[in-house]
Amino acid sequence: MPVVALLSVAVLFTGGCSGTQDTSLSGDPSESATAASWSPSPSPTPSLTPPYPTGASGCHDNKGWTAQESRDWVGLVVNTPKENYEDDQVQVVSLPGYNGPLCRKITVQVEFWKLVYGVADGVGGERLSDGTKPVYYFDIRRVKRVELRTDASDERKIDLPKSxxxxxxxxxxxxxxxxTVGKPLTSKELPEEIEVGGDESRWDxxxxxxxxxxxxxxxxFQPSAPRVCSPDGKPTADPADVPTPGSQPTDLYPTPDTSFDIDDVLRSPTP
Known part of the structure; x- marks a missing residue:
């Protein structure tokens, strides 16, 4: 065995120096060339497992899914306007393997609600105007509802109510x-409070x-200036004339400056 190993090294070394390949010791010239230019093979990259792989039937079996599993899937396939970079629409995205398609369709409700905000009156009917955050309340009512029976086999787009x-x-x-998954939302399922007014950005x-x-x-999609609204939800002033809550100092009675210069004290006459 040592003799064979030494001979192999000598053949490679000679081929490298002469610039020609000696094929007398090798049945296939390509073997010497392959051996001389060998380099380690890159490590195989593991392929990502799709979250909803399709089976032999071409769909992902969702039989027996729990309500949580259905809700997670719907949250994945339905994109809201803030998640869409091109246009303001609600979209059902179709990406085979990534979201199915499913073998059984799921009922989805897309509902648009109008919010009308007002500022609650303070003590004695006076509105809060000390620079702190006002107390808001709101009225909510449905404007549009679209029911989908979807398995993500194709893309769907829903336009926003223009008004x-x-x-x-x-x-x-x-x-x-x-x-929402399943039936439309009832009044008992709607939020009792929705905080607004802190961030003036379009989408909150x-x-x-x-x-x-x-x-x-x-x-x-929050109101642009709820701070100027009356208790009945009507603008009472130009938003430019009413500062955003929290932008003004809230300390109405600042502590007087009691600092002093020690040199002034030393220079003052002794009584």
Whole structure:
């Protein structure tokens, strides 16, 4: 065995120096060339397992899914306007293997709600105007509902209600979009409070506490200036004339400056 190993090294070394290959010791010239240019093979890259792989029938079997599993899937396939970079629509995205398609369709409710905000009166009917955050309340009503029976075998697009998302809508009006599995939301499942006014951005990511576990996704389009709204949800001033809550100092009685210069004390005459 040592002799064979030494001979192999000598053949490779000679071929490298002469620039020609000696095929007398090798039945196939390609073997010497392959051996001389050998390099380690790259490590295989593991392929990602799709979350909803399709079976032999071309669909993902969702028989026996729990409500949580259905809700998770719906939250994955339905994209809200904030998640769409090209246009303002609700979209059902079709990506085979990534979201199915499913073997059994799931019922999905896409509901648009109009929010009208007002500022609660303070003590004696005076509105809160000390720079702190006002107390808001709101009225909510459904504007549009679209029911889907979907398995993500194809893409669907749902347009937003134009009046609800119009740029010239009242400063007291906002919108709430809900994506729900199964039947439409009832009044008992709607949120009791929706916080607004902190961030003046168009789409707000503040949490909305629905009283239902069937909501797969939602999106809040908050009113542009609820701080100027009367208790009945009507603008009472130009938003430019009313500062955003929290932007003004809240300390109405600042502590007087009691600092002093020690040199002034030393220079003062002794009584």
């Amino acid at each position: 609800l998302y119009a740029s010239d809508r009242s400063a007291c009006e906002g919108a709430l979009l809900s994506i 990511s503040a949490p909305v506490d629905f009283r239902s576990k069937r909501v797969a996704d939602y999106e809040l």
